[in-house]
Amino acid sequence: MKVATHVVFAECCWFAASAVFDVHYETPSVLAAAVCSILPDADYPKSWLGHQLGAPSQWLHERFGHRSFLHSFVALLLVTALLGPLLWFLVGHPAPMVAVLVGYGSHLFADMMTLGGVQLFWPSRVIAVFPGRDEYRVVSGGNSERVFVAVALVLALLFYPVSRAGFDGLLHRMAGSDALYGEVVSVTDGDTVEVRAQNLTTQVRLIGVDTPETVDPEGPIGCFGPEASEHTKRVLREPQTDAEGDVLRPGRLVRLEIPRIGDSEDAYGRTLAYVWLDADGEGGEYEHLFNEDLLELGLARTTTFSHEYRREFERAMEEAKGEGAGLWGACPTVENY
Template sequence: MKVATHIVFGECCLFAASAVFDFHYEIPSVLAAAVCSVLPDADYPKSWLGHQLGSVSEDLYGAFGHRSFLHSLLALVLVTAALGSLLWWITGQPATMIAVGVGYGSHLFADMMTLGGVQLFWPSRLIAVFPGRDEYRVVSGGNSERVFVAVALIFALLFYPVSRVGFDGLIYRMGGSDQLYGEVTRVTDGDTIEVETQGRTTPVRLIGVDTPETVAPDQPIGCFGPQASDYTKQVLYERQINEEGEVVREGRLVRLEIPRIGDSEDAYGRTLAYVYIDANDDGSYERLFNEDLIELGLARTTTFAHTYRREFERAREEAEERGAGLWSACPEVDTP
């Protein structure tokens, strides 16, 4: 098969694997999957990669032949362990190791759809192909390959958004949410506030974040809890007084986004919501305060499914890598 076919199929497999097995990836993983999706053709001098490698490819072909050792499960394991571990160490992202295995494995998977198959269990000479009628197999350079890459591209485009938000995030987005505007009347702690909306005061628990405790009666004050609580008060409940000494505003106006799927309240009767603030004073209310707490290292993430779980996990990992907030200040922090 052509280089483009393997790259497209490799990315399709990466997006699908991320969606199904719930891991997130960044650009290094996308590049790793693309590169590794063509690596097995290093043993074929007539391939694009073979032309780039020159005599190295000819030596590999002379030693093993085409679609033998480099197209085997043994090679898949060795390359994933060696190259994947190296990329993980360089980037600090475990997803790069997964991407190496997925990209390399996608090439073997694709070649098993052809008539030639691969020596998947090398050094055994047994040829592995997917069962099916020969007339439906992919022929390199033919119309069947063009159909194959078109289908792979379609699935890649479908799986990409799911891989970024997860199946749970997609379901929550499809379910929609209710939106309410109100004024913050009290900050209980870093992740719990009270909002006056539609003429009544509603206790609100921020979805997806968990700041260290400061007010729980049976628990000590958590490390970095006061800082998290102070930040929430500063942003959401900062009293403003004019030159005459009059209180102009006590609580900030916020937009609550309450998912229609799942529980709307927690066990304590608090409304579960995302809290958006108007950061630019332009009436947009597009800044998600829940995520701010994570990015600043003021909160851990929760493990239950919700709309922005994957986005919050990415923000948490980045904050942990930077040593932001509690990730450097607290000696013992449990990683979710």
């Protein structure tokens, strides 16, 4: 099969695997899957990779032949063991190691679907093919390969949004949410505020984030809790002014996004919502998600329950954690705050 076929199929497999197994990834993982999807062809001098390698490819071909050692479970495990931990160390996340496994494995599976098959159980000379009947397998370079890559491309495009949002996130987005517009009138702590909307004051608990405690009468003040609380007060209680500097309203205008799936209130009767910030001071644009800000700044952890932006929030938290931002750098016992 051609290089493009293997790369497209690898990304299809990677997006599918990350969606099913809940793997959070960034660009390095996508690149790792693509690169590793062409590595097995190093044993074929006439392939694109073999041509780039030159003499080493010729040596591999003479020593092992095509679709033998480099197209086996042994090579799959060896490459994953060598490249995976290195990429994990460089990126600081295990996703690239999984991408190596998926990308390399996708090449083996794709070649199993050709007429020639592969020596998957090398050093055994048994040829592994799938499916069993020749007429259902792909002819390299023929129309069947073009159909194969077209189907893989369509599947990759379908799996991509699922891999980014997760099945649960996609389900929440399909179900939609209700919007409530109002003004923040007070801040309880980092993740709890009061919003006046439709002449009613509603206590709102931010979905998906958990800042350190500052108001729990039965517990101590959490590490970095005052900083998180102060940030929420500074952003959401910032007075809105006009061009002359006159105060229009004492608190920030927000749009509350309340999911239609799951509970709309927590155990304390607080409305569960995403808080979108007013960008122009006039209530015309709400494009900034405050919940995510807390995670990016290291002022909160994510919660574990399913919701629309769970994967985005987890990625934001992992990035902040890797940078030692906020509580991740200041609190030695952060897991127990």
